[in-house]
Amino acid sequence: MSSTSFERRRRRAGLLFVAPAAIVLLAILAYPIVESFILSTQSVRLVAGGVTKEWNSFANYIRLAGDETFRRAVVNTMIFSFGEVALVVSIGLAVALLLNHPLGRWGFFRIMLVVPWAIAPVANAVLWKWILNSNYGILNGLLKSLGLIEYYQVWLARPWSAFGFLLLIDVWKSVPFIALLLLAGLQRVPQSLYKAAYMDGAGRWQAFRHVTLPTMRSALAIAVVLQTIWSLRVFEIIFVLTRGGPADATVLMNFLAYRVTFNFLDIGYGAAIANIIFALTFLLAITYVWLMQPRKRRISS
Amino acid sequence: MSFASARSRDRGFRVLVVVGLILFVVWSAAPILWLIVSSLMQQQALIVQPPDFSLGNFTLENFTEVIVSAAALGRGILNSFIVALFSTAVALVIGAPAAYALARLAVPRANALAFLVLATQMLPGIAIAIPLFLVISRLGLIDNVLALGLVYLSFNLPIVIWILRGFFLAIPEGIEKAAAVDGAGVVGTFLHIVLPISIPPLGAAAVFAFVEAWNEFFFALILTRQDAQTVPLVIAQFAGQYQTLFGQMMAAAAISIAPVIALAIIFRNQIVRGFADGMMKG
Amino acid sequence: MSQIELRHVDKSFGAVGVCHDINLTVEEGEFVTLLGSSGCGKTTTLNMVAGLEDPSKGDILIGGRRVNDLSPVQRDVAMVFQNYALYPHMTVAENLGFTLKMRKMAKPQIAERVAAVAASLELTPLLERLPSALSGGQQQRVAIGRALVREPRVFLFDEPFSNLDASLRVKMRAEVKQLHQQLGVTTLFVTHDQEEAMSISDRIAVLNRGKVEQFGTPEEIYSRPATRYVARFIGNPQIDLVPGELEPGADGAVLRLAGVALTLPDFVPPPGAGPAVEVGVRPEHVRLTEAGIPAKVQLVQPVGAATHVVLGWEGGDLIASVPGFVHLSVGAAIHFEIDPRHVLVFDAQSGDRLM
Amino acid sequence: MSQIELRHVDKSFGAVGVCHDINLTVEEGEFVTLLGSSGCGKTTTLNMVAGLEDPSKGDILIGGRRVNDLSPVQRDVAMVFQNYALYPHMTVAENLGFTLKMRKMAKPQIAERVAAVAASLELTPLLERLPSALSGGQQQRVAIGRALVREPRVFLFDEPFSNLDASLRVKMRAEVKQLHQQLGVTTLFVTHDQEEAMSISDRIAVLNRGKVEQFGTPEEIYSRPATRYVARFIGNPQIDLVPGELEPGADGAVLRLAGVALTLPDFVPPPGAGPAVEVGVRPEHVRLTEAGIPAKVQLVQPVGAATHVVLGWEGGDLIASVPGFVHLSVGAAIHFEIDPRHVLVFDAQSGDRLM
């Protein structure tokens, strides 16, 4: 008979609850993940109808240190990731707040929310490529007919401009889910706290700052962490829109890993880049989780 | 709700909200509107400056072309449906209990474990593509819809667990205790109390898992041949080396969004439903 | 100027009417309590005064000025919430200081005021805790402190003491009363505890299903309740109501209750009243005697200074309040008397008091 | 068999000790109340009995069997929570029926039982509402109903009436008491309301900072409090404590308080006690007289059947409880007397009662 204490009983149930998920993850991902770590310490070649792998210790990683394109990709990636997380979370929060306002509760808005996210990334990238086209893109047409520009602009020609548009498109695509997540979080903020803050003289901004933000801490933490993971994995739009160009201005680490692995077939080196992405994501995520952790219950003696 | 109305007396703010909502709709919808417009136009009208919107250039041909000639689209939608439903359903069914356990059930080192779960998603897919292909092909499961679904499951599960865990952490302990005294075991509490009050995050997680599986491209590309092709692959087929059939591609994309939008319409109220008031009063 | 006035205020949630034509004036510096049973609309009324809910109809005035469209800050009111509504992520000190911070008070001053309020509420050792690590009563004290820490024109209290223990409750009552005497701030207080209402208020408004049944001083309400409802609501233990008949007598009237006849001197029933009436007898006016009306002991409830003895007799049940502890066993035979001078007579139909 | 026994139970949250060596036996069918001020560990103790917290040390027995390791269901206890803990997604009816559903009772039976309980709690019109659309008191009644709907071995109540209005509270007290008499279910009840505790309990355990100060019948606790703490805690209004000195007298002892000397007949102070003592006088034992000790009126608080008059005299403040409404103005000169037979004497150091 199960005769254990309250907490122990819950712990045991907890292990049972976690088990299926753990098994699925282990069964599917354990080998590929371990293998990718191993690959990163190997030099891999396609020879004689097969593959040879040769341990080369940390040669791949050492080579990374001297690889200028890689260095550039790291810088780009960091900028992109910080920019994206900041933009997506703040726009997502703004959208969530709008949709949580009584005026924004119309179901139509929630449907609109899903729209940018529902489109397949491949199609999305091509769509934007056409929108941004310097010769027949609708964005140029629109801006010109509004008198905002005189000549059609080559949006993707200048490094920063191309970079900015990639960021914008990815933000556009990422906002819906984060907004949805934050909206679900907003629903949990007790109304009574707003009443109290209102009585305490807090304006809208202050209520937001002192009630909404702190009570949404966990939802925000999840949003930031997930968006960080995703922003470090951006791929499709670069592949379709710029191929990392012009002149490697928009090469992000994941795209570089792809290029090295699949175009150059330098699989070990590609795995090394991927593992750096992993390490970077891990560090960033841990940092964010730590930063966003709610304050420990403080008990004075 | 009535408090909100008392508070939103302030006209200026309402105007701000309305402007915000309009901007939001424009921001969300404008590119998609262009997608739909361009799917209804002949390419020659789109490549001129500015686009030629004269009536004669509008046509349903892209759609008929996509539906009739690319029969792959129908199969792609079906496959995507199977894959997405399968991976979403399983992700929720096994992810929600795991999230609950990691949030509430005193699992040892729950925080570290939760982070480890998430860490499986930190390695870019490109890095595991080749070993994963190897495993799946050894098992003879290349071009198998369910194998693809399982792979997506392994991608969605950690995210689902994370989303739900964050929300489960915020459930007031009191009602779990009440349920324990009322005779619900851990499972009963989870099923009857925790899940029903977590509909908004469950909705968010489900929509997430579904859309991700619906739209995933890279693994679909390498793990399928013809039979298990999903919608994104079909859409990608319109972009060739020398020529992109832009109109048809957009028509296919428009068709592929439809089921997701339909789901959003059906579940629009479930996606975000709040018990905030009742939750915190208690 | 901080008189509060409610004029013909109605409130409904959707189709459900919660407040009906409430008219109420709290004079400047007065301490008025809204007293009523659970769900009668007390919180709703308070919220409307605070500016947290809009009345469906009618006007709310503070200091003679219509404030329907003003925010709570503009109304300059402070409120203690029934469910505490503490900020879960802020420490006790931060909860207390929040409103001052919103007023851009300097940090040292905030700390000083917070410390003072915390001391008076015995919260000092808890200042650094989060609300989740406080017991229910401790949380409520923080909520009270949050209102005390600033000095508004109007204080609103929504059952602030309901979770405090007796001694602290009495202490807090005195504290609030004293504060009120010191600052002279107009106060609207909500409680369902009639004793609390009686001991703390200048005037009491008894609410019943969203209507004001009576508005008067504690003594008026206790001794001259306007309706049967008010009489039942006020007094602990509750007044006993016994059905009876009113007959015009020699001088005054005669009241017949289950075989007992009480002569009411100098009482002339108003025309159209009776003969069916209900007679209210407060427990302290029931005396246990050697001879008198015979009855049986049903239940004995000691409360310390007195013991409440439930008596069963012909006319129904009646509670007698006896000083000290009495040692009666359930079922024992006993006799009692009713003091006719203190009897309340209500019209059985309308419930209005006849005498 | 459903006797509850706590043996040397300790509980701490992290480093903070909340319960210390609690020993308590609730006999089968007995109604015992845990009475204590806010934060003293009442809820924590109840939770340990319910099986919702594990004691840090010590054993908990129900029916003579150690239940430390049993789940709440296995212990067969029902509990009403202090913060209601209603299921926000279920209607009132579903909230009430949940525990029966968990027991796999048939639907029609559930509906029947729910309807009966709802009727007795005046919840019938609210059955289809969600908790968020209920007032605070309505929510609490649902929480009580949830425990009443089944018939467990042990009832646990955590301040179930704190949000109810007076009349309903009295009604609910009687209801619970009656239920207890009917079913004879062992009951552990938590309250901070001493009057409630006195009127409802067979025995009361007074808790102070996680320790049991006294465990006895209401009369014992009121009339013979073991410590100064208990004396202060019990009684409304609170007992007054006046510092004094104890001198051995002719027969018994003499008590000197601020110039007043009281002779205590037949009282021999134990060795080592005094001379510094504190003297407790209950308000009902202070009489206003024409002649006697002179004092001034400080505060007048009517409570209906009585009025509490705060008197200021040489020795400090003293409350007199006077029947009915008295019309005294603040500052008026007055005289009073103390009944020496009812005086309580405590050692000033230890706080233990000497007499």
Added chain:
Amino acid sequence: QDSTLGVFGPLPPDPAPPGAAKFAGAEFDAWKAANGADVKYDLVAWPQLHDRMATAFASGSAPWDVMYNCGWVPEFESFLLPFVDDLPKELVDDMPGSSFSTVTWNGKRYGAIFTLSLLTLFYNKEHLDEAGLGAPPKDWDEFLRYTKELTRDGRYGFVSNYGDPAGIGGTASYWMAFLQQAGGTMYAEDGSPAFNTEAGVAALQMMIDLQAAGTDPGSISYVGINDATNVLLSGRASMMMNWPFMWKPAQDPKGSQVVGKLAASVLPAGPAGTASIDGTDAWTIGKSTKDAEKARKLIEFYLDPAIQKKQALDTGWLPIRLSVLNDPDVQATMPLAKVVLDQAQHPYDSFVTPDYNEISQAVGTEIQKALQGQKTAAEAIAEAETLASAIIARRG
């Protein structure tokens, strides 16, 4: 003894095999019946072909019998079967000898090109007429002058796609055409890079000059050739270097504004004459095939004169067989055939090696920098050669 052949290739409208693209369906069915073979097509959109193959090869398996290849033969050499020597001699003789250069590695021929796909110059006759320029430009000087003169009325004289540095059709590959026109080459006899020469710099300078003369400034942002093609087809550019494939879509009024207005000619000659690069659409056979014989038979069927003719007439992809290229029907429907044949008389090496992707990536990126003015032509070429040397050195 029925067997199933797996064929991996691109989807239409890119050069797809019979049965997949709409031509020669009946013949294909007949062939299958006659040979007792079933053919299972595994077709992927062109941009994904290489990834799909790379994944399969990198995990050690090549599940297809017949594979499409496009400049990747040296890269995937170890997975391919050198089958060309087993083809009928008359077939091999009927193909341009130089067409084998991109499918030959280490002296072995691994593939058969099935469509003659060389870059030629497409130009808008109407625009040239308006500008009073009768004939297409013949040399670099004329090319520059034409570009300048044609840049007017909101149009550009020239458009290209310089967005993607790597691969056939990428920035580097365009430069390779100019390089050969300037008389240069990529590699020395020993395989080491040898393009940091006057010719190499001149070729890049020519691209820079063209840019200044009137290349659509969007060219640097066009990552696919179709982005640039659309500009030509909308009539907003007058000249473009393009593949024969585009002839057919240009005649389709649904997608083109310049129906009947386009013409083609050989690429303008540089100091060393005209030259081009090869699109290299080839069929190859996987090493792991169970039935190499039948796989080769299938390729022979694809190259059958009748099929080749249908391919040309129905899909617009030129044949590779000289006899079919010279077929009057073909030349009548596809006037382009003659131009491309002419172009084929001149060099058209694509310089594919196992490192082609990596090298073209490195070189193309340097060229992009030069086109953007970040570097001079000489600096860019010098740097490109350094990078290329390092890549080759690493391969060992």
